[in-house]
Amino acid sequence: MIALKRQRRSLCFLALCREAWDVIRKPYIYGTNKDKLGKHVILGKRNNINNRVRPYYNYYKRIVWRWIAVLVFGTTFMRANVAEGAGLDDLVGEWAVSVDLSGVPQLAKLNVIETGPIPKAKLTSTFGEADVRSIAREGENYLVSYDVEFGEERLDVKLSLTLENDTLSGNVATGLGEMAMEWPVSGARVGTSAESDLRTVVETMSSRMENKIAVTGPTLPVGDAEEYLGSWLLDISWADKVGKGSSDAELLVVEDEGKVVAGLWARGKPLGIFYEISKSEKGLSWPIELRFGDVTIELTMEISLEDERLVGTWADEDEIAFVLSGVKRPAGEMSSISEDLLRQKPNVELVGVIAGPARVVDVKDHEVYVQEGTDLTILNVMDPLLVRFKLCNLQERNHAVSVIDSTVYAVKRTSGLFQVFDISDQSAPRIVGSCRVPRNTPVAVAAKGSLVFAANTQQLHIIDISEPSTPTLLTSYDTTRGSRTYDIAVSGSNAIVAAAGGLRIIDVSKPRTPALLSTFKGRARWNRGVDISGSMAYIASSMAKGASSLQIVDISDPSAPVQVGSYETPGVAQDVAVLGTLAFVADREAGLEVIDVSDPANPIGAGFYRTRMYASKVAVSEQLTFMSLRNIGLIILRYDSRN
Incomplete structure (x- = not known):
């Protein structure tokens, strides 16, 4: 831009210089050419002298104004160039x-x-x-x-x-x-x-925010807990029912780069991996969360040694909820918990936060659309500064679901009204079309081509948006009664609905008459998130007793889906996004789980990011992962596969 400005100035300056040269030359030319001026103009002796002098008077007047322009512009030109170039x-x-x-x-x-x-x-x-x-x-x-x-x-x-x-x-x-x-x-x-x-300030600020959001890693030196290292077989009982039934569990305490990490499993299911272990008056303690369905109880686990037995409690500030006791596993016996799992490196770092009520609306290659309150913004994950651009303000409680060029599709949260906004004038978005969605407000929405699929608790609604000014509700398809819908994905001519009780595959090749092809129930009670990659469906699911997993289902034959693999997660799987050979799971209180699914039959852990708040939704674009975090907003994470 500077170059173009300077070129234009230079060309204008040269043009004015040429005008100045013409001003100098033309009086001589006209003054000696008798056919044009000659002595008649100088002496002024002809009767029509006034008619013949007037044009030249006007000409010289223009010359004077051009000279004034040369002087003014030249001064401005010099000042501008000096100001622009000075100190650069x-x-x-x-x-x-x-x-x-x-x-x-x-x-x-x-x-x-x-x-x-x-x-x-x-x-x-x-x-x-x-x-x-x-x-x-x-x-x-x-x-x-x-x-x-x-x-x-x-x-x-x-x-x-x-x-x-x-x-x-x-x-x-x-x-x-x-x-x-x-x-x-x-x-x-x-x-x-x-x-x-500067680097010190950056590291301090990043560390402060990281400590607020995440569990950053082991903190207790191994020298303070050497006697606890190893595998412990435990009996865990309700505090008021000791001796009247218990659960078998295993506690594994290992060293990781000079620090202590502990993992607790019950009945073969993970109850948690713990990094924030501290010394207590009796022995060791750390925070633990227990889940009963959708209810979570926050407790403190404390253990100590009495002779060669390990004893302990799970308690809150007021009373003891559980008691435990156990012995060390005999030498030579294999632990049911993988030490490598406890020593696994996060491989994920925090790179940004979009504070407040923020969520990802849509991802298109490098472009990520984000709704921040009522503002709709966009960013490019390849931008070196990762800044955002405001597209418009949707006002009221409009839940944006898709963006195509200068058209935004949204659902009004208070009424379920589906609306189409024209944002050609970004400062004044206009509603150009709308249609009402029956029954409850949609909880899951997906868009593909000229169709929008909106699912509420017991219905799948299909809306034609080929004419943005007149969106048309084509049909409302009844799903299983009493089975709440959580998420929806579209693959080819099929809509895959994740719901309580199973995964439903619906043929939408004829949008006015959708047909159920199959239902995959699997082992899960709740299927809260689904994503499709190739012929595989990846389901974020959990069971009533707290077990959580990523289920991998082959849907190449949509009428007969087959589970090919699964991976247990330490939290409660809420959502999943797949990119290439990696699945990113929002795992509620456990944060983010990164799983290598290059072999769908044998998925393995590839990284994690443990958070202090609940993670609910996740989206991924290139090297960046966007995850919704309760009480924080939208956090931006980067997975580094080099580790």
Whole structure:
């Protein structure tokens, strides 16, 4: 942009110089050409002298105004070039730049090679890279601009930076007016003490947010718990029913890089893997959550040694709920719990937070649409700064379900009304069409082509959106009564509905007359999330007694689905998203579980991210995972397969 401005100025300046030269030459030409002017004009002796002089008077008047324009423009031209070029050389070099994305600052590198008419500069980070389009200066501020690509559109990102010694400060902004969004930016020249200070601040802020959101890893030195290492066979009883029945369980305590990790299994099912172990007056203690259906009880587990027996309690602040006792497994016997599972590395890091009521609406390749309250925003996961652009404000309680070009499809949460918004004018979205969905407000919605599939508790509604101004409800298909629907996915001509009691595969090749092809019940009571990859359906499911798993079902023959594999998760599986050979499971209080499904019959754990709050929904785009977290908003995670 700077280059184009300078070229235009130079061309205009040359044109005016040529005009000035003509001004100098033309009086001589006209003054000596008797056919045009000659002595008749100079002496003024002809009767029609007034008619012949007037055109030349007008001509010289124009000359005077052109000379004034030359002087004014020339002064402006010089000032503009001096202002634009002054001090830009101070920005040449490598800079570490940090953008604070809701308390999780991420580092990028701004490399300014040249600040001439066509600047040479690049912005890079672990997310991606972008060529800087322009660098300019306004007063004390440096203005750095680059573009982010969304399909055929390129949207402008502007950094306004102030330079002081070896540090930068300012902000990064997207959009204008009501569509503007802004985040604080700080930076430091690479190789200076200011860079070290910046990195320290970034690490401190990231660590603070991480500790708020996640269980970050083992903390107790192994020297404080050496006598507890090993496998313990336990009996666990209700505190008021000791000796009247108990449950068999196993506690495995292992060392992991000098720290202590514990895993507790009951009847072959995981009750939890514990990192936040601390010393207590009697021995060791850590927090534990017990699930009874949809009810979760938060307790503290405390263990100690009496002679060679391990004894302990599960209690809250007021009373003891359970008591336990056990002995160490004899040497040589194999534990039923894998030590590798306890030592597994997370391989997942927190890279951003979108605070408040936020959720993913849609994912299209690199583009992720997010609803933040009533605002609809978009980001590109390859953007080096991972900033967002505001598309519109939907107002009221509209739940966006799909975005196609400048059209947004949404469901009004208070009434179940399906609405179509035209956001060509982003500051004033218009409702251009609507139709009412019978019965309850839809709880799961999926869009494919010209159809939207909306499921409420006991019905699947199919809406034709081929004409956005007149969306048409084609049919309302009754699903099993008393079986709550949680999620829906569409594959080919089939709609796959995840519900309590089973997975239903419905043929929607004829949208007005859908037909049930099959129902897969499996071992689960609740099927809360489903995603399709190829011929496999991946189901986030759980049972009444708390066991949770990812079920993998072959639906190549939709009339006869077959389970080919499963993977038990430590939490309560709520949702699943599949990308390539990895399945990402939102596992409620256990956070995120990453599972390698390259061999569907033998899925294996590939990583995790343990959270302190409930995880409910998950979406994935390229290297980034977006997970909804209660009381936080939408957290952005990155899985690193290199570990």
